[in-house]
Amino acid sequence: MKVVFLGTGGSWPTKYRNVMSVALQFKSEVILFDCGEGTQRQMTYTNISFMKIKRIFITHFHADHFLGIPGLLQTMNLNDREEELHIYGPKGTIDLVKSLLSLGYFKPNFRIYAHDLQPDELVRGDGYTVKAVRVCHNVPAYGYVFQEDERPGKFNKARALELGIPEGPLFGRLQRGQSIDIDGRIISPEMVLGPPRKGIKITYSGDTAPCESFLKASEDADLIIHEATFTEEMMEKAGKFGHSTAKGAAELARSAKALKLALVHLSPRYERPEPIIKEAKEVFENVIVPEDLEEIEVKHRD
Numbered sequence: 001m002k003v004v005f006l007g008t009g010g011s012w013p014t015k016y017r018n019v020m021s022v023a024l025q026f027k028s029e030v031i032l033f034d035c036g037e038g039t040q041r042q043m044t045y046t047n048i049s050f051m052k053i054k055r056i057f058i059t060h061f062h063a064d065h066f067l068g069i070p071g072l073l074q075t076m077n078l079n080d081r082e083e084e085l086h087i088y089g090p091k092g093t094i095d096l097v098k099s100l101l102s103l104g105y106f107k108p109n110f111r112i113y114a115h116d117l118q119p120d121e122l123v124r125g126d127g128y129t130v131k132a133v134r135v136c137h138n139v140p141a142y143g144y145v146f147q148e149d150e151r152p153g154k155f156n157k158a159r160a161l162e163l164g165i166p167e168g169p170l171f172g173r174l175q176r177g178q179s180i181d182i183d184g185r186i187i188s189p190e191m192v193l194g195p196p197r198k199g200i201k202i203t204y205s206g207d208t209a210p211c212e213s214f215l216k217a218s219e220d221a222d223l224i225i226h227e228a229t230f231t232e233e234m235m236e237k238a239g240k241f242g243h244s245t246a247k248g249a250a251e252l253a254r255s256a257k258a259l260k261l262a263l264v265h266l267s268p269r270y271e272r273p274e275p276i277i278k279e280a281k282e283v284f285e286n287v288i289v290p291e292d293l294e295e296i297e298v299k300h301r302d
Helices: 039-043 069-078 093-101 157-162 169-175 212-217 232-241 246-256 274-281
Strands: 002-007 021-026 029-033 053-057 085-089 112-116 122-125 128-134 142-148 180-182 185-187 201-204 223-227 261-264 295-297
Touching: 002 039, 002 261, 021 039, 021 142, 039 069, 053 069, 053 122, 053 128, 069 085, 069 093, 085 093, 093 112, 128 212, 142 212, 157 169, 169 180, 212 246, 223 246, 232 246, 246 261, 246 274, 261 274
Parallel strands: 029 053, 053 085, 085 112, 201 223, 223 261
Antiparallel strands: 002 021, 002 295, 021 029, 122 128, 128 142, 142 201, 180 185
């Protein structure tokens, strides 16, 4: 699975960072988390296609997280998109999308569906779910949990051959969870497969102060993408506006026993990420501060 950091800054675009948007490439689908202004232009510098976006998840209604939606929809429309698009977010998402679509100059030729999510509501995709988690910001806001479905257990080739199964298509059927018939004997998948294997888990905080609900949702995550708007000397301001420091985000990742932490939503005051990453690494070693357009691959553990 590929994660592309389209925008990693907070508040307003700077010459160093665009505002927030993160894309997940899962199989042939692109899932977008937040859509700050200019997101569609950021995508032109990557191998991510805006035409493959099926779902957009908005964390909250501060402009640096949703203002790119009109431009993205218009770009899709001008490129003759036909496939439907779903946009999810907190209560008010339906009204927001209706307002955007009421603009006189914009008449999309594809169907757009908006959804107001409830806390802990699950959205099912092809091979994954996305869960909305209430977080601690100064307006109603969600974080999201991407969870890949469980994968079949490892195939025991030696055991299959012992059972008289010839190599070839029958192996594939068993690996896909289908029983087969060998000379009147029914061979079920569990006879040749190990226990199911955990799918990839990625959590995205949106804007939040460190909070218990997102910590719990992020337990044992393969990757936590967490805001780190400030360093500790700005802790009072971070608390006032419902943001995290780099140290606070790192403490959450450590408590969640996550494998990796990516820090985003840096305040424009930080032209370079060194203060953010230095502070975080004192608490949690496997941390990155991605630059705009940086891509990382998240692999299965087994």
